[in-house]
Amino acid sequence: MKILLGKVLINYPYFAAVILFAIGSATVLTRSNLFKKLIGINIMESAIFLMFIAAGSRRDGVVPILHMDDSLRPYINPLPSALMLTGIVVSVSVTAFALALIVRLYRFYGTTDAKRMSDIRNGVAKE
Amino acid sequence: MGKYLRLAFILILALLTGYGVLVTVAELPPYGADTNLTYNQVSERYINGALEDTGVPNMVTAIVLDYRAYDTMFETIVLFTAVIAVLITLKGAQEEGDRK
Amino acid sequence: MLELGMALFSGVTGALVVASLPKATERLRRAVVLLFSVTGMVFSWRVAIKIFNGGNIGIIAQLGGLTWSLDPDPLGAMFGLIASTLWVFAAIYSFGYMERKTRPQTYYAFFLISLSATLGVAFSGNLLALYFFYELLTLATYPLVIHERSADAVKAGRKYIIYSLSGAAAILIAIVLTYIWSGKIDFASGPILVNTMRPGLNLLLALFVGGFGVKAALMPLHRWLPAAMVAPTPISALLHAVAVVYSGVYGILRVVYSVFGRELMGTLSLARKLPWVAAFTILVGVIIATQQDVLKRRLAYHTISQLSYILLGAFTLQPWGLGGAILHMISYSTLKVTLFFCAGIIAERADETAVSRMQGVGWSLPKTMIAFGVASLGMVGMLPLNTFWSKYYLMRGGVQSGQWSLALVLIGSGIINAICFLPTVVASFQGEKAKSSGETGGNTMLMLGPTLCLAGIALLIGLYPGIVWPGVEAVVNRFF
């Protein structure tokens, strides 16, 4: 157990990512407000970005831009950073689309709460 | 009763997943170590060969715009798709009316 | 080759012609139906004669990445011969019966497709083709079951489809198992599993018998059959007393003699229990039949009982038993169709479906009731009728296999059969003359003709069993 926790502590960025992921997905699954769901999605995606970037990190590493003077210090792995650029764009696109859907739903239902929407649809909502 | 049962079920599931994740995190290659498996021929070439291969000193740029440009093409397509999806969602769908 | 194709496709072609005819041409439609039924019959006779004389007709095709083969052997030819012959009688009877009924076009179209499907089952040369036509038969007869379109009919149809498709699913799994274990599925080269000794054969047999047993109405898989009696009478007579149920019986015969082979069957523990399943069905079926008041339902339970005679003969694994089974297939079908036809006439003419209210019907419908009486005597197994011989051989088969009690079951069942039908016949000639439109009128001859004709054939075979013996002998020689 001690060894396990020690290893977890060494890998603290991954652990943080896991916790963020859990928070994000719990928000998505338990909240009924559509905005909160969307924010949950964003938290979750950030968690994965964090994990990726951490995987590319290196002790005493520097940004992966070639510089002539100092080649002693290692560069960090540039691949995860490049991938996450794409990942962020994807995340932005999803967010934009989800917001558009929320706007359309709000126009119709006058609420952003999923529970109230289904109440209205079932015709039992009272002002 | 059913509610508590469900809660207990979710709790057990969460605990199991949590434990699994914990073990996985512990097992992953140590953070920031030089011996990590990601430092292989792939990242070697990105780091050492980027200038020669692509003429760009910024390795991230080299990857995004040259080595993995196919991904970047789809990245723009994601944006394009999202734009069209937003348009189709909002424009012309108004006539369903304001219920309020 | 040509005969086989003609026999097989006459039904489907006829159905297409019927479906494309304009609605109002009743006479033309009848002519077409008769023409194609007779074509089917003539060519299946020719196929059968060729096969019985030791000829060989086979078509093999590669479709859907699988091999399909049509290659009738004497057993299949015999089944095709029985079915196609009775089809002609049922067609003529239908002309009378359907006179004032609705939707004749649908009726005749599916009637003819069913002929093709049944002949396909009979002529199939491997398990896949058998399965295909077996499924096709289910689908083609479904519209006939729900022909009345009443709530009852729809419910019966649903039951029929569910039972049949579940059975078919079991058969499909069994076929795949057979294929994996032995690598072949065709019947021509002797029993498929002949050299396969391995665990799980009992399970395979159970899957096969369970699957085909649905259509063969083996208890406890019989429940769809009484429900399906809501169909028009010619359909009940032909399909639910002969063609469809025989396809199940035929399937079991195939499984016993062509898939497992009698040597292998003899070593299986399940195979020793199967005669008793059949015996149970025989007794329970006929006992339930005596308690039914609606004539058609009584006949349905009686069918369940009689089908198991055939299965019993097959399960004894003795030449006499198989011969008796084949003979019973022939004789029972003639009599049962007669009984159903009579029931249809009584329902149409005297407007009576309950057995308890049949007093006096015999006076108003004398010819019908005489035919009914003859057929009832046949069901008991009296001498001048053909079933005497089949029961005799079945009993010999039972004795030959060392199971005396099977013969006792057959005798007991004969006695219950007598209780089941004879009082009805006697009662119908007692009391006042019942109200009825009599046996005259436009369509009566069309209904009565085939009925009397079939009763006559039953008598003829009873008096001269030699005329069907070559066929029976050919089948028995094929497997022994």
Next chain:
Amino acid sequence: MTAVIKTHLPVFVVAAPLFVSFLLSPMARRFGWVQSLVVGVQGLGLLLAVYLAGMILKSSGVPIIYSMGGWPAPWGIELWTGSLGAFFLLVVAGVTLPISLYAVNNLSDEVGDATRSTRFFVLYLLLAGVLAGMALTNDLFNIFVLVEVATISCCGLVSARRGPNAAKAAFNYLILATLGSGLILGGIGLVYMITGNLNMGFAGIALNGVWQDYPHVVWMAMSFFLVGFGVKAALFPLHVWLPDAHSTAPTPASAILSGLAVKGYIICLVKILFGVFEVHLLDVFRLDQILVLLGMLAILAGSILALAQGELKRRLAFSTVAQVGYIVLGFGLMNIKGVAGTLFYLASHAVIKSTLFLAAGALISATGKTHVKDFAGVGRKMPITMGVFSIASLGLVGIPLFSGFVGKWYLLLGSLEVGNLTAAGVIGIGSVLCAIYLFPIIRTAYFEPAPEDDWQDPGVPQRLALVMLGIAVIGLGVLPGPLLQLAQKAAADLLIIP
């Protein structure tokens, strides 16, 4: 010259629909014939897919490998046109063509005016192109990006339908699918961390050397992929979004979502499971048994849920849940017959389910009714629509000589070869349940009296599309030859059997 064409063909197949989709919106303002352009590009895609598949088949499975941008494998992205890729490409091209034909000039009711219809087609083409990309890609992160484009365009297609229900369904779909994407990306991250490669072949080789040091990571990555793709492919307990989304979408969108999009995710999952983890690891981690179990569960639950649905499109949507079960079950069998059968089943279900949805859409738009009991007498008034619907139903039930039977036959062969009688039994029960939920529709359509309304078959292109699909259902059942061969080659490739 031919060599040049041959090497560049895969890229062209993926890029052509994407390229046309960019042009579609601006062109639609000037020209009225853009919708036929869509059909044209799909037709071209089908021709090229057939050519590619023929080439792969002729060279007995030697893949065409194309390195994007000229960077060789571990550094750049590869397009790998193997038997599996060619197979799925063929399925995609074969199904998208009739669906787009059906959609031509037929969207005004469900989607709206010309501008909206054009945008619908843009999303449609994007989805088609991305599915082709999924068939060919050989890079983990590329799969993620493709999956994202597919997800957004799928949700966009759902939300193209007017009315608030569609927006709600699209939102739920989007949120859950993005959750799935997150898991997939997490899985890719884990694999990358312990292998350092994104190319699937190289990652597989690297993983083979190190997996013993990281068993939990491998296990976690597998479950991430399984759950992530499971959500997107509507694997049984994760199917909650599917019925709403697939039943509220516009008809052509329902068809492509149920018929193809779901399969695209399954193909990606299979590529990752069999390409990166490979059979050996799947065996070690017992994933084969899990897949079979999940498949059986999905077949039973999906069919029973479908039975309970009264609305036609919802019933079909739940039927998709069940059919996904068959496909997943087949992959879990891990023998050549089972996997080839499941691939063929995937193809045949793509055709059948698109047919069913298109026919159902035609029925609903002609009659204005949605409940399965409302279509009394439709069979006589709309003979083509209902005829094709019946053919497809028979195919789905698995009557011999229809395409579903061939797949089921091989699935049964596969499951009985590994001695799994339970799976075989579930496959059989699934067929019976399928008959129970589809046949009543056919019965009411043909055997019940029709009301006096004037219902008619849809227009000529729609009829043509339906007939094409109907012929495909029968054709695949009678002559599955080349497609089945391709499926067998693909199965051999996946299972690494020479």
